[in-house]
Amino acid sequence: MAVCARLCGVGPSRGCRRRQPRGGPAEAAAADSEPDTDPEEERIEAGAAAAAGAPGGRGAGPQSAARCSLLELPPELLVEIFASLPGTDLPSLARVCTRFRRILHTDTIWRRRCREVLHRYRHILGLWQPDIGPYGGLLNVVVDGLFIIGWMYLPPHDPHVDDPMRFKPLFRVHLMERKSATVECMYGHRGPHNGHIQIVKKDEFSTKCNQTDHHRMSGGRQEEFRTWLREEWGRTLEDIFHEHMQELILMKFIYTSQYDNCLTYRRIYLPPSHPDDLIRPGLFKGTYGSHGLEIVMLSFHGKRARGTKITGDPNIPAGQQTVEIDLRHRIQLPDVESLRNFSELSRLVLDVRERLRQEQQQESGLEDGGAGGRQSPREPQQGPAPPGAELPAEKVGEAGGAEAAGAQPGQGQPFVLPVGVSSRSEDYPRTCRMCFYGTGLIAGHGFTSPERTPGVFILFDEDRFGFIWLELKSFSLYSRVQATFRNAEAPSPQAFEEMLKNIQSLTS
Template identity: 35%
Template sequence: MSFSSLPLEVLVQVLSYLTPTDIVKANRTCKSFYSASRVTKLWKTVCDKEHNVTVEQIGSSSFEDFYTKVLHHYGQTLGLWQMQIEHYGGLLSVKVVNGEIIATQLLPPIDPEVWMPFKRKDLFKISVDSEGKTEVNCLQGSGGPHKIEIMKGNSSNQFSVQCKQPEKHSKSKNREEKFASWIRDEVGIPPEHGVQGYQMELLKIKYLSIQQYESSCSFTCLQPINSLSNVPIQPGLFKGTYGGHGVEVIQLTYEGNRLHGTKVSGDPNVPAGKRSIIVHLDEPLVLNREQQRDLNSIKQLQNEGCSLPEGQEAPARQPFSIPFGIEDRGFVQLCEQKDIPTDFCRARYFGTGLIAMHGFRNSSRTDCHLVIFDEDVFAFLWMELGSLSVYSRADDFL
């Protein structure tokens, strides 16, 4: 029996076990395989198997065209990426939407609104035009889509982009207007309405730094994190408050009996990529309200040793209060938004936080407490800084 005598649906099934490259080779061997290779169902299977791309994402586009002209060349860019911007990092989501690959920068919300969704800025897209040609366009600026080059990195976990017409990025010829517009997006108010002093200096430094990466930037893949059992809080991405630096993104991961919070976005003091938080899961804490009265009370307990005795289980719920004199970086507001009680927590652990001067000079780790309220919310008490940062799970990048 020859292949030509087999039903078309059988040939399609046979081809579905091949790699896309081998499918193209097979369709040149005979008319039967050529006909089978043009069946939409086959390319639906390829798109799903290779890149988890579904009918809903493709829309009215041809699956074969989309795979051979877009996914085959640029499918490796799909996923979640850390932007390689000095000090500041950043988050990039690349997805298939309506038959196009769209790359969107996910910008943290205005401080301290960690409960709010990311602000979104489309950076580039890859699509097939009406003539069947692949288009790779930069979407920045008001000059309309224009050419951008996407280059593979040294591994599949890296890529970079280079805009070919960066002059189209500027929304205004006036530099002051452009800066004022950026300030409004960054902090929610015009610069003349209360942005001054140290905060203005930090914003100027950030603005000048990120402008250097507008037309050229590299990206490193953020590996997917699976759910775990028997952990105090599931790993993942969280938005957190960092005082004058605003809201930043960290990634929680586990390593043995340590919980790490690594910065995905950062600042000139503690840059992206550094471990902002290290939590000692073998040092659970239980404090009553009197012991949390003020920072001196907590420090005294710390010196005396306040961890639970080995083998003793922590209660499912314990008292919590913000010590007198501690700066609240959005905790009460977040609890109001999420309807979380402010006077109880689920768990508390000893840990350390990374602090440094500008330029990551004189970096050191300082005593802190991790306080968990539910699966999506935790706080970090920075004792040396006298502040309480709050973190909310970031799940709106999916």
């Protein structure tokens, strides 16, 4: 109830001072975060408390009780009252004043209604990945005013990786009736229409549209395709005909055919955070060559970091581990002029790979020796590390910021892409904090012949990192997804690891 008391204290008892416009999930989250600083509300609550318990106070006699307003009740009592009313009365209450609307925009009442009225839908709040072939996706199911809404989050238009995410509603559940609920499909351009949600199990559900004719446009498939290109790619058909035509037709076919029938969603969790993580883990938008922008989850696992695809493409599908970073082996980049030479960068990275291979052979030999083996792991040699040398594991957490990259305190290390390395955007940071050896997953169309190839992980700042794919001579830039997601925390580290295995197994 403390949450309700914080969120609901707005406006004097005379009524609403302003109307709050409806918006998307970002606006709803912003509204929920406004502080309770209204002195008039504090006065009302103090008066209500005095009336309830003070001898001889205004509440002592029947005459004063008759003058008591519903607006003077404590927020926790209003929550109890509103939660017991039929859903059809709640829209009218939301129009009475800002205070009532604020109460009805919190999760408290709707969580209870999900338990009592919409018990079938109580498990669908949170983050989900749709099963759309190799493409995946990111669905955020939230309580939004008088609805439960499923928002599909989409990357920005290529190649503007720093732009905010786009989102659009796919379905909504009306919380309007006492003993029943209405599910509506929001896909298409003809407005909400009848849909269905089936809870398969706790961490899986499916949606189905019962009026797929609402997905069709009057101009036929050609108009639908052109509209989709403008909305999803921000470009016209003529702009990209020669570049991506075959891939786009396949993507559009899968996209529309899945939504015309039945689509399954599987729960995903945000990665847990630890104090010794290199940066805060989470979701990032990244460039992927001709495939445009995709969503990747960065998570930390001891001395390694992993980038798992939430959205994918025909080569590397969603759910696969696209990059892996070895935090035990830091790469010291050369000066800018030397860095422009791709051969120099390649030499540094391949030297680290060879050193890793030798270490693995040594460890394998020690294991083959069994319990009676006479050898023991050698300590790393002391002394200054040459360019490309590894950073001891125990020093990784200490080597933060510019100091770890060999720059002066408070400065970053200059960075430039080597000549010949392609990038979707030239607007990448020109300084970095540190670099590590990593591997990137590459494959042919249809995820054929997948293999891990060496590369360089470049940490620019808390919200951006990059990866140079050595074999492809390609650079990917990643920018943090700044949206706030509720009900997305893993119940335990084990549950998060199990989730990663599950989504990867779907495309293996």
